[in-house]
Amino acid sequence: MKLDKARTTRIIKAALKEDIGGGDATTSATIHKLESVKAAVLANEDFILCGMDVAEWTINAVDYSVRFKPQAEDGERIYKGKEIIFLEGHARAILTAERTMLNFLCLLSGIATKVRAFAEKTERHKVKLYDTRKTLPLLRYLEKYAVTVGGGYNHRSGLWDQVLVKDNHLKITKMDIRKNLVKEIRNKVTKNVKIEVETENLEEFKLVLPQKPDIIMLDNFPSDDVKKAVGLRNAVKSNPPILEVSGGINIDNVEEYAKTGVDRISIGSLTDSVESVDMSLEIKG
Numbered sequence: 001m002k003l004d005k006a007r008t009t010r011i012i013k014a015a016l017k018e019d020i021g022g023g024d025a026t027t028s029a030t031i032h033k034l035e036s037v038k039a040a041v042l043a044n045e046d047f048i049l050c051g052m053d054v055a056e057w058t059i060n061a062v063d064y065s066v067r068f069k070p071q072a073e074d075g076e077r078i079y080k081g082k083e084i085i086f087l088e089g090h091a092r093a094i095l096t097a098e099r100t101m102l103n104f105l106c107l108l109s110g111i112a113t114k115v116r117a118f119a120e121k122t123e124r125h126k127v128k129l130y131d132t133r134k135t136l137p138l139l140r141y142l143e144k145y146a147v148t149v150g151g152g153y154n155h156r157s158g159l160w161d162q163v164l165v166k167d168n169h170l171k172i173t174k175m176d177i178r179k180n181l182v183k184e185i186r187n188k189v190t191k192n193v194k195i196e197v198e199t200e201n202l203e204e205f206k207l208v209l210p211q212k213p214d215i216i217m218l219d220n221f222p223s224d225d226v227k228k229a230v231g232l233r234n235a236v237k238s239n240p241p242i243l244e245v246s247g248g249i250n251i252d253n254v255e256e257y258a259k260t261g262v263d264r265i266s267i268g269s270l271t272d273s274v275e276s277v278d279m280s281l282e283i284k285g
Helices: 005-020 023-029 053-064 090-123 140-150 169-174 181-186 202-211 221-235 254-257
Strands: 036-043 067-070 083-090 129-130 163-167 195-199 215-219 240-247 265-266 279-283
Touching: 005 053, 005 090, 005 140, 023 090, 023 181, 036 090, 053 067, 053 083, 053 090, 083 090, 083 202, 090 129, 090 140, 090 254, 163 181, 169 221, 181 195, 181 202, 195 202, 202 221, 215 221, 221 254, 254 265
Parallel strands: 129 265, 163 195, 195 215, 215 240, 240 265
Antiparallel strands: 036 083, 036 279, 067 083
């Protein structure tokens, strides 16, 4: 996944407006407008780096003349003490952009680091790690980018690009999972839209499997039941659905689920329960 600069810049400008408002009162009152400095962004712990383009575009949005020299790249494993970015230019601009730039870098690197930890547990198995829609409002685009940097994959971007039938849809509409639910939905959506159906146990899975949705979600299945579902799916000779397991997956049990033969594992905590990593900006000299 490559970040679109125009889309990302809109997010950056909104973040800068939130932080700067009518102006940086402290910097304006203490720093001469012509003062120039050299500075560096330093790693205060080990992590997987993510957000270098976002950091550069953040500085550019404040003052395009500031020199931004990256010392590492997205996806690189960073160790404590490493200089990540060298900056040179107007002191006011660097100090004004500092917090917003670091907020992006620290959050996105935190996501990439967490995803990489999960990926290292599952890389020996033919399974893909997926994110979910459990993201911070207005930051989903960037967070999903960070997931790919860490070695994961993106689930649907929003409600518009895939059908995912959950228990609440069935409760409200009274649609019957035992009948040809998938055929009924296919008649209502465009041809290229994938259909995924959530199942909560093996009995529901057995009802949905013959209907051949594109994807079947195994929600909160014990790993033994996932293995059984995989066996049943593998017996389907024509257009077998993708199997996705979700719910209750953590760093301690993810490999257990990866061994079942399931195609993908979706984990909300990749984005919604993340600790930002620690970086700081230091003025040189």
